[in-house]
Amino acid sequence: MTASAKGARAGAGGAPRQASLEELGRPLSDLTFVVVDLETTGTAAATSEITEIGAVRVRGGEVLAEMATLVRPSGPIPALVSVLTGITDAMVVEAPGEAEVVPTFLEFARGAVLVAHNAPFDLGFLRAALERCGYPPPTWEHLDTLRIARRVISRDESPDCRLGSLARLFRSTTEPSHRALADARATVDVLHGLFERLGNLGVHTIEELHDFSARVSPAQRRKRHLADGLPTGPGVYVFRDPQGRALYVGTSRSVRTRVRNYFTASEPRTRMAEMIALADRVDAISCAHALEAEVRELRLIAEHKPPYNRRSRHPERAIYLRLTDEPFPRLSRVRDLRDDAVALGPFTSVRDAQDAADALHAAVPLRQCTGRLSPRVQRPACALADLGHCGAPCDGREDVATYAGHVTAARAAITGDPTPVIDAATRRMDRLADQGRYEEAAHERDRMVSFVRAAARGQRLAALTAITELVAAAPTADAGWDLTVIRRGRLVSAVTVAPGIDPRPWVDAAVASAETVLPRPGPAPCASVAETERLARWLAGPGVRLVRLEGTWSWPVIGAERAAGRFAALTRAATATATTTTGSR
Structure with a gap:
């Protein structure tokens, strides 16, 4: 008998003892974690700097300490970043510099496992800051709550794994709010919620967590034969349960090779392991080439709505903003278009549709009341008329001919040139930014982007479907x-x-x-x-x-597609910065 075997059998006083699971690794409940979030001047660690650090030290589910500080960068903060985060040059002018903050954070994080949502981003900036300050490259052990969430959270529970979505799912006491400490606190709640899920999956130590994606369940091993006999060329595959119901639809340039991967450690998604446990057979459809396979996949997902597919399951839920057919048309939110009426969209969410509608209403004074209006029946105007946001056709201030000018302008912005909407939004953004109301300016930008994207999408669709x-x-x-x-x-x-x-x-x-x-x-x-x-x-x-x-395959020369191209760099930068600074990671 080896010494280790003896140790496993004999405890204090020589009494026989079975080693526990926790002795096989470091229990998550015994470790100290430092949850960190950064605000930065940009998205590239090599060319951008930290503007704020927020960190929370936790152990055994309890908060031990917190750290929060603004950081003075060497250059000005870009206006776009100030709009997104609310951190301005005036706020950081007297803040400590990077050389002062880095040693403080190193001491705060000593002996702990670092945690971040989208850890490669935050750790990349921390490593770059350490290098600039002359410290040796760190060898931090770390966890990424985004990566963990993607393995244990299903699409039915949360539409995505952004920090804001996960904070709502786990009922965090702190809402992510574009600031480092608030986002770090929200990440702490998400971390603890994920640990509860992992415990139910048999993950109790940090070693088990690191190896979590590499495990192959017995159910996966037993069902490797399901890949036998599948075609080797491009096609679509459908996992089905014993009753023949579709569980998951996928596509590949080599169906057999792709399906085999579901039974190996190269498949990291936990939900796929659950799906394999339920699967009884795999059906395949050979296709001429990859594009046909992708299209057939979309059609099968829309038809069968497999529970383990996350995307494209409900195309019927698309939302449109339709100009109604009446003497005084308005924007109406609909799910289905049964005629050729002018419509903006499709949108994937009610919020995006409302943002786009608000952007158009701010540029064109279409009425926003519901119900039909008749030129022969008048009624009192609402407050929007007094604010100048509506011409008040309801009380006769605008007749059908005058109101038709607004409808023509709205139709032109939707199907052609969106410049009036962009110009109106830009003026409001500039005015709000001058007043220091950066959150409101960012919201105006989001409304404009929603409108431009939807108009460009609609024009591209109309061009091809014609x-x-x-x-x-x-x-x-x-x-x-x-x-x-x-x-x-x-x-x-x-x-x-x-x-x-x-x-x-x-x-x-x-x-x-x-x-x-x-x-x-x-x-x-x-x-x-x-x-x-x-x-x-x-x-x-x-x-x-x-x-x-x-x-003819064409779209307007001065149209939303052109405007979307002009704003492509802005929207990419805004998305990237929001992803890394507001918890949408």
């Missing part, structure tokens, strides 16, 4: 061709042509065998929005060539 028939070809890696036939924004035929073969007869065959599509109303009348947008991205890919085109 085409009666389009045939395109993309070169394959082995010098062949992937052919696609699209009618009114719907994939109707797909063929792959081998290298060295004349593709023209194959084009004729693909068109002849293609699905018939009849014109219908709406922005994406013959397919889901997701399918039409996926086809548009493929058509814009490298090397794709138009073979045939019936109709």
Whole structure:
């Protein structure tokens, strides 16, 4: 018997004793964690600096200490960052510099495991700060609550794993608020909520947590045979339970290889392990090429709504802002478009739709009251008329002809040039920023971005769905061709042509065998929005060539697409900064 085996059997006084689980590693309940959050001047650690540090030291579920300080950067804080975080140059002018704050944080975090939401971001900035201050590269043990949450939180519980969403899920006592200490406190509550979930999954030590994604359950090992006999080319696969119900739909360029990965340690998602435990068989549909597989995947998900798919399950929940058909039209929020009325969208959330509506209302004085108005029946005006936000057609101040000018302006902003909406929002943003009301200015920016994105999306959809028939070809890696036939924004035929073969007869065959599509109303009348947008991205890919085109494929030169391009850098920077500073990580 080895010494270790003896130790496992004999305790104090020589009494036999079985080693506990906690002796196999360091229990999470016994460790000290320092939960940290940073606010920064940008998103790149090499070129940006820290403007605020917030940290909370916890152990056994209790808060031991907190640390919060502004940090004076070497240069000015960008205006966009000030709008997002509320931290201005005036606030940090007397704050300690990086060289003073770094030693304080090192002492605060001594002997603890660092925790952050999207840890690579925060740790990257801390490492860069240590290097600038002359400290050796740190070797911190750390946990990433974003990465853990993605393994244990299902889509049904939370729409995403952003800090704000998780804080609501776990009922955090602190709401993330663009400031470091508040976000760190919220992350503490999220961390403790995740630890409770992990305990139910048998994870009790930090060693088990580090290895959590690499574990292969017995259920996964037993069902490796489900991948046998599946096609090796591109296609769609459907995991089904014993009753034949779809559990999960996926796609791959090699179906057999992809399905085999679900039974190995390379599959890190906990929900997939749960799905494998329920699965009884895997069905596969071979496809001509990857684009056809992706489209079929979207259709199957929308049809069967598999519980383990997180995206594209409910295309019918898309929201539109429709201009009503009446003497005094207004914006109406609808789920379905049954005619060719002018509409803005689609939107994925009511909040985005409302933001876009607010942006349009601020530029164009459309009435915001509900119900129909008649030119022959008048009623008292609401407060919006006194504020100058409505021309008050309800009490006769505007007749049908005058009000029609507002409708024309709204229709032009939705289907063409959104400049009036952008200009109105920009003026309000500048005025609010001058008054130091940065949160309100950021909200105005978000409204404008929601409108521009929705208008650009709608114009792209309208351009493709207006085409009666389009045939395109993309070169394959082995010098062949992937052919696609699209009618009114719907994939109707797909063929792959081998290298060295004349593709023209194959084009004729693909068109002849293609699905018939009849014109219908709406922005994406013959397919889901997701399918039409996926086809548009493929058509814009490298090397794709138009073979045939019936109709015109175009959108306004001065339109929302152009405006969205101008704002692309701004929206990317805003999203990245919000992701790293407001807890949407």
